[in-house]
Amino acid sequence: MIDVSSAVRDATVDRLRRAGCVWAEDEARLLLEAADSRQNLAALVDRRVAGEPLEYLLGWAEFCGERIVVVPGVFVPRARTALLVSAAVAVTGPGARVVELCCGSGALTRALARRLRAPRLLAAADVDPAAVACARRNLAELAVPVRTGDLFEALPGAWRGSLDLVVANAPYVPSAALDLLPAESRRYEAPVALDGGPDGLAVLRRLAEDAACWLAPGGNLVVEVGESQVDPLAAVLRAAGLIPTTVRNESLGATAMTARRLADMAGSGLEN
Template structure:
């Protein structure tokens, strides 16, 4: 593709900005880089103006410093979910046995692989076959099995009581709030990745109540959650015998809950204390 002239680039930026793209200049540059012909660029721009997620058009999303492959229909990993990764790393020791639920593109597993010390990545799981296919491509080099099924159900029985870390960026948007999401989410991401039921906690309750049967003593469940859902989820976690903590990052606008299956008096030794710029509470 021939280089885009400054005038053509400025026109592209104006068109994206008029369509409501906040980062129109950055998006324009990425679209130009991703097109192999003027016709291809025009098509990408038309689709972006029509509301398709930029990441679906490019075929990748940036997450925790990596390019994660995504495809139409697959949940695009959000920057705020970096807190889920860092909170998981903070509570997990070396040689951890790890499972990701509601894995989507597999972005969290991919990020954890480079941050945990010699992890054993047992599996990533998702209910959506489109997401499973996407995650399998992203995690192929790590040889991580990606299983299609409902939460813990596809895991081998040998994992019961043996997992050091279970992470889940499960859907937590209340059903009534779905119409308030940006159009690119409502129209182009699978509803199963967004809809958390009447109060947003339908899936997270199931994760929380089932996790104790799968966690090893001293193991942790780490989930992303809405700020207004913290108290209710804390009650659920405490009720099944887990010890919850809340981690917040104001810059990311993110809230994460970690929950430990107690093993001994020192079970907090690897807790999230000391995460710079983040607040934790019981």
């Protein structure tokens, strides 16, 4: 953190406030801590005023008490996604075999590592190579391999039918609604992390349809979803032989769904 006068601090807060930063005082403090010179501070403030996400400027985001490395273009973990963590913990027992798909920065795996009892963190995966590289940095100390690939295609076939928990913060914004996202998201984050197709369920539908083949009996898929998407996704999950449950948190403005594979899928028409 550089040593600056109160006048410089006040001027920084004022610039951020006038640019529309709601938490201008907090952002100014964080930028001051991140800067190694006055020139660097000025450059960081200029980039923030131009709309670049604060997390990219700092190089990290706070999520569930963890400091998660984020780099430009990689999806920034949101506070509301903490609901996915609590929902996953609620349905997962000790020693669970865990995989995170659509992992982005790997934030969910980092958070679950501290909250699940003796988890077996098998892998994280993402289709975006930039996200994979970022997740590898965040998960290196946990020795969790991060694979590049599209959903379950990234996993070894030998894992089919053996996973206790698959958690994914998959993209679920309808394509037509992308322009309604905050400028920070639509201008700086990778579209592949946001765009859920025409109804927002393109990726979640594929996850749901394939999950039963990869989950162990009694295992769970846990995903984030939009409030209006609960009923259509629940129908897809039921058709796949999974039992869906909706979890909501009004204070976070978040909705998650858990979907358990039946212990005995005989007669479901699904192959294991």
